[in-house]
Structures are given as C-alpha cells and as structure tokens.
Amino acid sequence: MTRPRALLVVTGSELVRGERTDRNGPFLAREILERGFEPARITIVGDGEHELEAALREGLAGDLLVTSGGLGPTHDDRTVELLARVTGRELRVDEDLHGQIETVSRRVAKRLRRPYADFEPGVRKQASLPDGAASVGLAGTAPGLVLEHEGTVVVVLPGPPGELQRLWASAVESEPMRGLLGRARPPGRRVLRLFGVSESAVSRALEEAGGEPEGVEATICARDFEIHVDLVVDPGAEGEADALESALAESLERWLFARDERTIEEQVLVLCRARGLSLATAESCTGGLVAERLTRVPGSSDVFLGAIVAYADDVKAAQLGVPEALIREHGSVSAEVAAAMASGARERLGAEVAVGVTGIAGPGGGTPEKPVGLCYVAAETPDAARVVDFSYPSDREAVRSRAAAAALHLVRRLLTQT
Amino acid sequence: MTRPRALLVVTGSELVRGERTDRNGPFLAREILERGFEPARITIVGDGEHELEAALREGLAGDLLVTSGGLGPTHDDRTVELLARVTGRELRVDEDLHGQIETVSRRVAKRLRRPYADFEPGVRKQASLPDGAASVGLAGTAPGLVLEHEGTVVVVLPGPPGELQRLWASAVESEPMRGLLGRARPPGRRVLRLFGVSESAVSRALEEAGGEPEGVEATICARDFEIHVDLVVDPGAEGEADALESALAESLERWLFARDERTIEEQVLVLCRARGLSLATAESCTGGLVAERLTRVPGSSDVFLGAIVAYADDVKAAQLGVPEALIREHGSVSAEVAAAMASGARERLGAEVAVGVTGIAGPGGGTPEKPVGLCYVAAETPDAARVVDFSYPSDREAVRSRAAAAALHLVRRLLTQT
Numbered sequence: 001m002t003r004p005r006a007l008l009v010v011t012g013s014e015l016v017r018g019e020r021t022d023r024n025g026p027f028l029a030r031e032i033l034e035r036g037f038e039p040a041r042i043t044i045v046g047d048g049e050h051e052l053e054a055a056l057r058e059g060l061a062g063d064l065l066v067t068s069g070g071l072g073p074t075h076d077d078r079t080v081e082l083l084a085r086v087t088g089r090e091l092r093v094d095e096d097l098h099g100q101i102e103t104v105s106r107r108v109a110k111r112l113r114r115p116y117a118d119f120e121p122g123v124r125k126q127a128s129l130p131d132g133a134a135s136v137g138l139a140g141t142a143p144g145l146v147l148e149h150e151g152t153v154v155v156v157l158p159g160p161p162g163e164l165q166r167l168w169a170s171a172v173e174s175e176p177m178r179g180l181l182g183r184a185r186p187p188g189r190r191v192l193r194l195f196g197v198s199e200s201a202v203s204r205a206l207e208e209a210g211g212e213p214e215g216v217e218a219t220i221c222a223r224d225f226e227i228h229v230d231l232v233v234d235p236g237a238e239g240e241a242d243a244l245e246s247a248l249a250e251s252l253e254r255w256l257f258a259r260d261e262r263t264i265e266e267q268v269l270v271l272c273r274a275r276g277l278s279l280a281t282a283e284s285c286t287g288g289l290v291a292e293r294l295t296r297v298p299g300s301s302d303v304f305l306g307a308i309v310a311y312a313d314d315v316k317a318a319q320l321g322v323p324e325a326l327i328r329e330h331g332s333v334s335a336e337v338a339a340a341m342a343s344g345a346r347e348r349l350g351a352e353v354a355v356g357v358t359g360i361a362g363p364g365g366g367t368p369e370k371p372v373g374l375c376y377v378a379a380e381t382p383d384a385a386r387v388v389d390f391s392y393p394s395d396r397e398a399v400r401s402r403a404a405a406a407a408l409h410l411v412r413r414l415l416t417q418t
Numbered sequence: 419m420t421r422p423r424a425l426l427v428v429t430g431s432e433l434v435r436g437e438r439t440d441r442n443g444p445f446l447a448r449e450i451l452e453r454g455f456e457p458a459r460i461t462i463v464g465d466g467e468h469e470l471e472a473a474l475r476e477g478l479a480g481d482l483l484v485t486s487g488g489l490g491p492t493h494d495d496r497t498v499e500l501l502a503r504v505t506g507r508e509l510r511v512d513e514d515l516h517g518q519i520e521t522v523s524r525r526v527a528k529r530l531r532r533p534y535a536d537f538e539p540g541v542r543k544q545a546s547l548p549d550g551a552a553s554v555g556l557a558g559t560a561p562g563l564v565l566e567h568e569g570t571v572v573v574v575l576p577g578p579p580g581e582l583q584r585l586w587a588s589a590v591e592s593e594p595m596r597g598l599l600g601r602a603r604p605p606g607r608r609v610l611r612l613f614g615v616s617e618s619a620v621s622r623a624l625e626e627a628g629g630e631p632e633g634v635e636a637t638i639c640a641r642d643f644e645i646h647v648d649l650v651v652d653p654g655a656e657g658e659a660d661a662l663e664s665a666l667a668e669s670l671e672r673w674l675f676a677r678d679e680r681t682i683e684e685q686v687l688v689l690c691r692a693r694g695l696s697l698a699t700a701e702s703c704t705g706g707l708v709a710e711r712l713t714r715v716p717g718s719s720d721v722f723l724g725a726i727v728a729y730a731d732d733v734k735a736a737q738l739g740v741p742e743a744l745i746r747e748h749g750s751v752s753a754e755v756a757a758a759m760a761s762g763a764r765e766r767l768g769a770e771v772a773v774g775v776t777g778i779a780g781p782g783g784g785t786p787e788k789p790v791g792l793c794y795v796a797a798e799t800p801d802a803a804r805v806v807d808f809s810y811p812s813d814r815e816a817v818r819s820r821a822a823a824a825a826l827h828l829v830r831r832l833l834t835q836t
Contacts (some may be wrong), residue, residue: 014637014639015444017448017451018443018444018447018448019448021735022438022440023439027436029434033436039436040469041463041469042433042434043460051458055459135655169822199490200491203492219432266486283706286713287706287712288709288710289726292706295705298782304705305729305733306728306730307729308710308714308727309724311709311719311722311724311725312719315766318767318768319766319767337633348707348736383763396716398580400714
C-alpha cells in the first residue's frame with residue numbers, strides 16, 4: 001500500500017541561512033505521518049522569488065503540499081502570490097476576509113498610535129486569495145489557506161510555530177483535507193531500543209529475520225549511542241510486524257533495553273522508583289551531564305537526590321572521599337577511582353544507587369597510556385557493583401555524551417542484572 | 419553582487435519524519451554564508467531511492483552541493499550510489515580507502531568479538547567511490563567525499579553532526595573547494611550579543627538607527643534567551659556597517675555582552691582565568707546544566723572545580739551547608755537559599771566564584787505564591803554578591819535553560835560589575 005505523499009515547503013531567510021532552526025517542518029512531518037501520509041520531503045528556502053516559486057511548483061507533485069511562512073504584509077512575504085502563479089490562478093481580494101483583517105489591523109494601528117491608512121495596502125495584500133482558496137483562520141493579520149489544485153491539496157500556514165500549529169488543527173477539519181484524510185490509512189508503529197550493539201549487527205539481525213515483510217518498513221538508526229529500530233506497519237500487516245518484532249527481540253535480546261519510546265533516563269528512574277531506591281551521580285568528565293539528563297525528566301526529584309561534579313582532583317578527595325593515594329597510584333582516570341566516586345556519592349549523598357564517571361574528554365589531557373576518549377564508569381547498588389570502561393576517541397562533545405549514555409545504561413543493567 | 423549558490427541535501431528517514439530535528443543543514447548554511455556563498459535551499463529527504471535521487475539531481479543545479487547522511491554500511495544508505503547515478507559515473511572500490519576502512523572495521527570486529535568476514539561487504543560498499551571522487555577523511559567507517567561535476571562541486575558528508583563538522587573542515591581544504599572559495603567573496607560580519615532585552619526593543623533600536631543601509635543586511639534573532647544581532651556586510655559597505663554597529667552598540671549598551679561569537683560560558687571562563695579565580699556551581703532546578711555548559715568548553719578544568727547538584731533539600735543542607743531553618747523559613751526556592759547555595763559552594767568546593775540556582779522547573783511543584791517558572795539565581799565572588807529572580811512560566815526544558823542562562827550572565831555581570 002502506498003501512502004499519499006506529502007511535501008512540506010518552509011520559507012524564511014533566517015531558516016535557510018541556519019540562523020534559526022526550523023521547528024515547523026518536523027512538527028508537520030510528525031502530524032502527517034501519524035495521519036497515514038508519507039512525509040516525503042521538507043524543503044527550506046529563503047524569501048527569494050525564484051527559489052520559493054521552484055519549491056512550490058515541485059510541491060504540487062505530491063498529494064498534499066503544506067507551506068509555512070511568507071504570509072506577512074510586506075513585499076518579501078510572497079507565498080500566496082507565488083502559489084497563485086504556480087497554480088495559474090487569479091489573486092482577488094476576499095471581501096469577507098478583508099473585513100476580518102481590517103478589524104485586527106485597526107486595533108494594532110490604535111495601539112501603535114499610527115493612522116490605519118498606513119496599514120491598508122498590507123490588509124489588501126493579506127486579504128488577496130488565489131481563486132478557489134478558502135481561509136482556515138487568522139494568525140494575527142495573516143490567513144491560513146486551503147486550496148485544491150489538480151488532485152493536490154495545498155495548505156498554506158504562517159511561520160510562527162504556535163500560530164502554525166493552531167491553524168494546522170483547523171486546516172485538518174477543512175473539506176479538502178477531510179477528503180484526503182479519508183484516503184490515508186494511519187500506520188501502526190513498533191519500536192525496539194538497543195544499547196551496546198552496532199548498527200550493522202542490527203542490520204544483519206534484520207536480514208537474518210527475513211528482512212522487511214510486505215507492508216512493514218524498518219528503519220535502523222543510531223541515536224545518542226543507542227540503536228533505534230522503528231517498524232512502520234501498514235494496516236493489514238500486523239501479523240508480519242509481530243513476527244518480525246519477536247524475531248528481532250529474541251536475536252538482539254542481550255542489548256534490548258526498551259520496546260517503547262521512553263528514554264534511558266526515564267527507565268532508570270522508573271526502575272529505582274519501583275524498588276524505592278534513591279539515586280545520585282559523581283561526575284568528572286561528563287561535568288554534570290548525567291545529572292542534567294536525569295533531571296530533564298519531570299518528577300525525577302522523588303528518586304534523584306543530587307550529584308557531585310568533581311572536576312578537580314581536590315573535589316574528588318574532599319567531596320567524594322576518594323583516597324588521594326588511590327588517585328596517585330592509579331590516576332584520576334581509572335577503574336579504581338570511578339568505583340570510589342560511585343561509593344563516595346552513595347555515602348556522601350545518602351543514595352542507595354550511584355554512578356561514577358571519569359574519563360578524558362579531550363581535546364587536551366591524553367597520553368599514550370590514557371588517550372582522549374578513555375572513560376571508566378562505575379555503578380553501585382546496595383547489592384552489587386560493576387565497572388566498565390571504553391575507549392571512544394572522538395571530539396569532546398561525543399566523548400562526554402558517550403560516557404553519559406554508558407553511565408545511564410550501566411545503572412539500568414545493574415538494576416535489572418542483565 | 420551575486421554570491422555562488424549552494425544547495426544542501428540532508429537525508430535521513432528520522433529527519434524527514436520529524437522524529438529528530440536536523441542540525442546539519444543549519445550548521446552548513448552558516449558555514450557557507452560566512453564563506454561568501456548564498457545558501458539557497460535545504461532539502462530534507464528520507465532514504466527512499468526516488469526522493470533522494472531527485473534531490474541530488476536538483477542539487478547539481480547549484481555551484482555547490484553539500485549532502486549529509488546516507489553513508490553507512492547498510493542497503494538503505496544510498497547517497498554515494500545515487501550520486502554516482504545522477505552524475506553518470508561508475509562506482510569503483512578505492513583500494514587505498516578499502517585498506518583504511520578495513521583497519522577500522524577489524525578493530526570493531528575484535529572489540530565485538532565477531533569475525534571480520536561479517537563486515538567485509540559493508541567495507542567494500544563504503545570503499546566504493548564514483549569515478550573522480552576523493553575521500554576527505556573517515557567518520558568511523560564512512561568516508562567524506564569531494565567530487566567536481568560539470569562546474570558543480572559536490573561535498574558528501576556523514577550524518578552524525580560531530581563527524582560532519584570535522585569532515586567539512588577537511589573538505590574546505592580540498593582542491594575543488596579551494597577553487598570554488600576563490601570565486602566567492604566572503605561578506606563581512608558584525609555581531610552584537612545581548613541579554614535581558616526583548617527582540618522587539620532591538621528591532622526598534624535598529625529602526626531608530628536608520629534601518630539597514632545599502633549592502634548591509636541585519637538579522638535579529640532570539641537564541642538561548644539571548645538576542646543575537648548579525649550584520650552581513652557586502653564588500654564596499656564597511657563604512658555603513660561601522661556606523662550602524664556603533665549606533666546599535668550605543669543605544670543597547672546596557673544589555674550588550676559580546677561583540678564576537680564566544681558563548682557566555684566561554685566568556686565567564688575567560689573572565690575568571692584572567693583574574694586567577696576558580697569557579698563552582700550549586701544547582702537545584704538546573705540539575706547540573708550550568709556545570710555541563712561550562713565543562714563543554716575545552717580547557718575549562720583550569721578554572722572550573724566542580725559542582726554540587728543539590729536536588730534534594732537534605733543535600734542542600736549536608737553538602738552546601740544551607741541552614742535547615744533557612745529552608746523552612748523561606749522555602750528552598752527563595753533568594754535566601756540561592757545565596758546560601760552560592761556561599762556553600764564557594765566554601766565547600768574551595769572556589770573563589772560560585773553561582774547558586776534554585777527554582778520551580780515544573781510541570782509539578784508550583785503554588786500560587788511560587789508558580790512554575792519562578793527562579794532565584796545568586797552569584798558570589800571574593801568582593802561582591804548579587805541575587806536576581808525571574809518568573810518564566812513555560813515548559814520544564816525552557817525554564818531550566820532560562821535559569822542556566824541567567825546564572826552564567828549573572829556571573830559575568832558580577833565579574834565585570836555592570
């Protein structure tokens with residue numbers, strides 16, 4: 001079954017220049033996927049006539065084209081004018097819409113103490129619609145529009161994310177969109193989350209399980225040092241998806257840590273909470289990143305007590321009770337110090353579970369024996385303790401992220417004893 | 419003056435489906451703009467053959483095409499294969515590159531305790547280049563490539579942002595890119611960084627300064643709770659840019675904290691280092707985010723000693739010496755407790771400068787008197803102390819980020835006494 005194709009065109013000079021990151025494309029893509037369309041492309045262009053016109057023209061090749069931005073009152077807001085051009089339609093002032101926009105503009109004029117006449121050209125521009133287009137509501141003075149053109153439904157939305165989301169909800173209820181949605185069949189979704197295995201090993205496991213059956217699309221994607229497997233399941237292919245999911249879960253069991261979208265930090269908190277265990281961290285090279293990830297989760301305060309970021313060796317000794325002799329003998333980047341940091345955090349912070357991280361994040365500080373990327377992670381619970389090490393020669397940010405991921409996953413493994 | 423046009427093609431199913439937000443397009447766009455090109459379009463597509471092929475074909479219309487992603491060892495990593503197709507070139511194994519990738523893969527195989535033979539098909543795939551393409555270095559087992567095709571320079575980069583950035587730096591040094599860069603005339607750039615002022619106030623200041631002169635393009639953009647003003651200056655318009663920059667710097671002086679691109683955490687570290695002051699943090703609602711931001715900066719260890727993340731009140735008392743009576747009387751979210759946290763961090767961690775942060779990140783925990791978004795930030799140096807508060811009712815992530823920004827900016831203001 002082919003899903004209807006949706007193409008997204010996002011316009012804004014600051015977006016195509018990377019000065020701001022687009023949030024509308026990803027929002028619309030998720031909305032569209034959930035409703036059973038295939039988001040095939042997100043095109044980001046500036047407000048130049050040539051680039052925007054080309055993007056709109058290409059967008060008409062899909063079953064659905066959604067645009068974001070370029071609806072303001074000034075001359076470089078060109079989306080509606082160019083949409084009229086590429087669909088070969090006349091632009092005409094919609095009198096009803098003109099009245100609505102005029103009301104809003106008169107209020108703004110009053111607030112800014114400027115004559116309404118200054119606003120009138122902008123109001124006429126924003127009230128001008130291509131033949132056949134209908135307004136789905138106003139964002140400030142900018143109308144969102146829906147239009148059907150030779151089998152393609154076109155939805156025109158404003159750039160500010162809050163307004164776009166509001167008018168999208170209204171566009172979904174419009175006549176042309178309801179027709180299109182009737183043809184789409186929302187897919188099911190299965191997820192497997194793995195840690196400690198390579199992307200290519202997962203890919204091989206997929207092949208050995210017989211690959212993608214008809215109606216099931218598998219994507220394997222490395223994210224934050226985890227491997228995420230997503231199955232997008234067409235209606236009717238649920239049995240095949242079940243079989244594939246089971247086969248993968250079995251062959252990859254050793255590394256499987258979740259079959260839903262919860263993050264590893266959420267899982268660690270849930271595991272601790274279920275056993276009434278409190279949690280703390282002792283961090284050197286991660287500089288507080290493990291604590292920061294844990295406290296991103298709402299409600300983490302019932303489990304997570306705190307952290308000691310011991311960047312300097314003096315702080316490791318004074319605040320975590322790591323013996324100075326241990327640091328002298330093994331170096332602050334060592335299995336022994338990582339373990340002492342975890343023990344120290346349990347004791348000093350009064351936590352039942354703690355994890356300690358020490359490593360060389362770089363770019364400086366590496367030696368032949370202890371190169372940049374070498375990290376030790378130790379976890380301790382009331383019943384067990386474990387230390388792991390890894391070497392991940394990379395940039396500072398990557399080494400730190402990798403160490404934080406290793407710390408969270410080690411705690412999970414220790415709590416589930418896998 | 420027309421700048422050479424650059425087109426960016428970003429591939430990844432998770433990106434076109436909005437499951438992850440693309441960072442590579444914006445990074446490359448900024449890089450390209452700085453070097454005198456016009457980033458004309460960012461196209462995000464999945465790994466489907468049809469969509470990616472179309473995007474690459476369109477990309478060849480520019481002077482520069484940069485791609486991100488699709489370089490892995492598996493069958494759905496298709497960028498190189500499709501680039502060969504759209505440029506009409508043969509794919510051939512590059513023996514030298516094969517050797518390099520084999521070396522990396524043998525190490526991985528050993529670490530994973532798997533036979534190298536499992537990796538060989540992936541190695542051959544990743545070592546296969548279109549005729550005329552040259553490697554600019556490896557990201558894991560994936561080579562970045564540069565290729566010249568009928569007047570268009572094509573740069574092929576891997577998807578992981580850190581790797582992409584590293585190989586981009588190397589691609590810029592390649593022969594074809596040097597040729598292209600020779601034709602571009604990099605615009606000048608002026609930046610003003612402000613904190614504590616609104617975007618619309620800055621926009622008004624720009625108008626009052628006479629707006630954008632010919633040859634100078636001004637963008638005002640809110641990022642991480644700062645306002646960034648960028649002036650892009652065509653060669654020849656330097657005088658006009660100087661005048662505008664001075665006018666803005668004068669009228670916005672109160673909020674201006676930088677005229678270069680250094681982050682606030684870098685500035686704080688530089689200020690401390692210049693005076694030989696050590697630095698620590700005491701964090702509640704930010705959960706380690708301030709420490710994490712400071713330790714992102716390479717070399718921060720000569721200034722930053724560590725942090726106490728005191729999420730639980732017991733930790734505030736035991737590890738930071740915040741009197742329990744103070745917490746009982748004023749509540750843990752109060753100016754008094756923030757100040758005591760900063761003092762405690764100075765004393766316990768032996769730091770000359772410390773900042774304490776406490777607040778209600780939400781979504782739970784708010785009361786009518788102390789709603790979600792209320793935060794207190796206190797900084798203390800050997801000579802001075804200051805507490806600020808703000809109320810920023812928003813989602814958890816935004817409240818935490820806002821509090822971390824406030825903490826770093828408060829330290830800067832205290833150290834510069836502005």
